[in-house]
Amino acid sequence: MKNLTIIFLFLTSVVFSQDEVPNVTLNDLNGEGFDVRSFSEDGQLTVISLWATWCVPCLKELDAINDVYPDWQEETGVQLVAISIDDARTQKRVRPLINGKGWPYKILLDENHDFKRAIGAASVPLTLLVKNNKVLYRHSGYSPGAEDELYEKIKEYSK
Amino acid sequence: MRKYTLALVVVIISSVALNAQDFGTFNGGFESNAQWLQDDKDLGFYAPDDQFRANNYFFLNYNVGKFTAGIQYEAYLPTPLLGYDPTLEGNGIANYFVNYKHENLDITAGYFYEQFGSGLILRSWEDRQLGINTALRGVKVKFDPTDYLNLTGVYGQQRVGFELSEGTVQGLDVNLNVGELLGVEKLFVEVGGSYVGRYQENDGNTKVPTTLNAYAGRVDFIYENFFANFEAVHKDPDVLVNDNTITNKAHTYKGSAMLLNLGYAKSGLGVNASFRRLENFSFYSDRYAEGNEYNQQRINYVPALTKQHDYLLSNIYVYNPQSRLIILDFQQQAGEMGSQVDFYYTFPRGKFLGGKYGTKLSANFSYWGGLDATFEPSTDSYSSEFLGAGNRYFRxxxxxxxxxxxxxxxxxxxxxxxxxxxxIVDASLLGEKDIKANIGVVEHTLKLGGGKSVRLELQHLWTKQDKENWAGTLLEYNFSPRFGVYVNDAWNYGGEETHYYNVGGSYTKGRSRLAVNYGRQRGGLICVGGVCRYVPENTGFTINFSTSF
Incomplete structure (x- = not known):
């Protein structure tokens, strides 16, 4: 407990800044490295979704967004980056799965959970809405209809 | 010791903060998983003395310019959750690190996570649901001299609870993007090589190697819609250990692993096939930890290459990889070999079987068996075929x-x-008896508008062996995307007539999530990400809370 007290005392003397997208570089399916911060750098509104091939709510969410994605893009110019946290057990399923489902998203691989840890995600799915690397909205878990709430936020910040 | 460490971290953080123009940013998180165990006479479960238990994790990272520093404080109060390694008892700063990242250089001192290739030769990682944290404490350097070449070096000791392993691990990983080097656009080819060594004292027993080296090579290949990769690992000869004891008179045995993936993917269709062969492929940072039930001190990651199921009843008969070599009078096995194939297809909208919204089909087939081997326990020897059919473990x-x-x-x-x-199911001897089961699940979701929805799962498991038939159901109602409740039951009506019922709910607000559950936990292997731990049957309340800031 004493340790914690020291930490909290130290923290009170420093101001917390806004939530930022962490500086982590991840590979895409073609082995090319991308800094996760590069997507929303120049004011591009971006949804970052942490998912896995074995996570049913994740697949439901990304399927649900897929149904309306062309409309979202047309109306707000938003883009979606789907970061898979699949490790060696299931990572080879990512490519056939996204093709089988016909998802148009940019896919990145967080095989050893560097991004998941840096963003403090206890579980997936985790959905972030970001712009200029500031996290504007954050939601964990998925139930049907959550995509509508996300879209309300997208519209709000696209203006 | 921990106090000094903490002081050091605070000093480093403060000095970095003071020297910088920009005062930097903090981020962190807190996760608590608690249980309150209850006596349950019908189940035959009597709550242990520490009825209330909680695993708590608090982490804080501070970033300023090119530097990041962080700590993770863990508290298992008063004892870890049932089924976790009991040596995790207590609390303290479990991990800390300082990282410097600039252009092509990335250096970490302190505790770090890393993976070489697919993890077959080295993976240090964390999984809180499994109670795994195999972070290494030492130094990691990543250096990318060019776009097409990257190098990683690691040196350190693995974490074991709040302590460190006796063994020291060192490793080097090199990846070369050949396609980029040659300027070929359509073709992606990357080759990689790794070395990982473990050093551990042998206490004067010269038959036991102190340094154990392993080498891996791999190649990744993508051409238009086709992709393939191959990885092979060789491990130098080492002694065999069973239950903390060196068996087989300190003979040594080499180990190997081979993994091949082949795939094809285009819009609407995806196929992937994996083949793997493991022989005597246990790799621990402490040789005496081989086969320990809490997955502590594993240097590498050898997951089960099977379908990861999503439903209560499909998670009863789950495969667990068999990588060990065991030559004992009563138990003999040399490794495993097998494959799995995944298939994904979408029937397009408006076309045959597609309907208005399209139809998605996926399938998985997997087969795993032992190696075709003969054993001579009297001379501590064995021989194995490279290909050939051994006992079937799983299909x-x-x-x-x-x-x-x-x-x-x-x-x-x-x-x-x-x-x-x-x-495989109950960790008894292999090759004695098979369990054959059929499982069917029907799940429907109805959206009610305004974020409300209702979901119903009906499940059934048919088997004449083991505990015979099961029926299962789950009903979930979401009041909004932030608040939902559920009730479920897995009923083993064919055997012990036991109901494993649960009722609970979750509430999410912004960056925080709270989930509560009351019910019965089915005993057995709980597998996450292909790694399993044994959880005894129990009854009680669980509360999970997580937040980040």
Whole structure:
């Protein structure tokens, strides 16, 4: 407990800044490295979704967004980056799965959970809405209809 | 010791903060998983003395310019959750690190995570649900001299609870993007090589090697819609250990692993096939930890290459990889070999079987068996065939159809046929008895508008062996995307007539999530990400809370 007290005392003397997208570089399916911060750098509104091939709510969410994605893009110019946290057990399923489902998203691989840890995600799915690397909205878990709430936020910040 | 460490971290953080123009940013998180165990006479479960238990994790990272520093404080109060390694008792700063990252250089001192290739030769990682944290404490350097070449070096000791392993691990990983080097656009070819060594004292027993080296090579290949990769690992000869004791008179045995993936993917269709062969492929940072039930001190990651199931009843008969070499009078095995194939297809909208919204089909087939080997326990020897059929451990076929019927109504239809060696399920001897099971699941979701929805799962497991038939159901109601409740029951009506019921709910607000549950936990292997831990049957309340800032 004493340790914690020291930490909290130290923290009170420093101001917390806004939530930022962490500086982590991840590979895409073609082995090319991308800094996760590069997507929303120049004011591009971006949804970052942490998912896995074995996570049913994740697949439901990304399927649900897929149904309306062309409309979202047309109306707000938003883009979606789907970061898979699949490790060696299931990572080879990512490519056939996204093709089988016909998802148009940019896919990145967080095989050893560097991004998941840096963003403090206890579980997936985790959905972030970001712009200029500031996290504007954050939601964990998925139930049907959550995509509508996300879209309300997208519209709000696209203006 | 921990106090000094903490002081050091605070000093480093403060000095970095003071020297910088920019005062930097903090981020962190807190996760608590607690249980309050209750006596349950019908189940035959009596709560242990520490009825209330909690695993708590608090982490804080501070970033300023090119530097990041962080700590993770863990508290298992008063004892870890049931089924976790009991040596985790207590609390303290479990991990800390300082990282410097600039252009092509990335240096970490303190505790770090790393993976070489697919993890077959080295993976240090964390999984809180499994109670795994195999972070290394030492130094990691990543250096990318050019776009097409990257190098990683690691040196350190693995974390074991709040202590460190006796063994020291060192490793080097090199990746070369050949396609980029040659300027070929359509073709992606990357080759990689790794070395990992473990050093551990042998206490004067010269028959036991102090340094154990392993080498890996791999190649990744993508051309248009085709992709393939191959990885092979060789491990130098080492002694065999069973239950903390060196067996087989300190003879040494080499180990190997081979993994091949082949795939094809285009819009609407994806196929992937994996083949793997493991022989005497245990790799621990402490040789005496081989085969420990809490997965502590594993240097590498050898997951089960099977379908990861999503439903209560399909998670009863789950495969667990068999990588060990065991030459004892009563137990003999040399490794495993097998394959799995995944298939994904979408029937397009408006076309045959596609309907208005399209229909998604996926299937998985997997087969795993022992190596074809003969054993001579009297001379501590064995021989194995490279290919050839050993005992079947596991065979499974799953077919899954996802169909959106209307704008608000969708279904999932799931069928699994499994044959599993009973020894895999209850960790008894292999090759004695098979369990054959069929599992069917029907799931429907109805959207009620305004974020409200209701979901119903009906499940059934048919088997004449083991505990015979099961029926299962789950009903979930979401009041909004932030608040939902559920009730479920897995009923073993064919055998012990036991109900494993649960009721609970979750509430999410911004960056925080709270979930509560009351019910019965089915005993057995709980597998996450292909790694399993044994959880005893129990009854009680659980509370999970997580937040980040």
């Amino acid at each position: 499974e076929l799953t077919v899954e159809v996802k169909k959106k019927w209307t704008k608000n109504f969708s279904g999932i239809y799931y069928y699994t046929n499994t044959i599993i060696d009973k020894g």
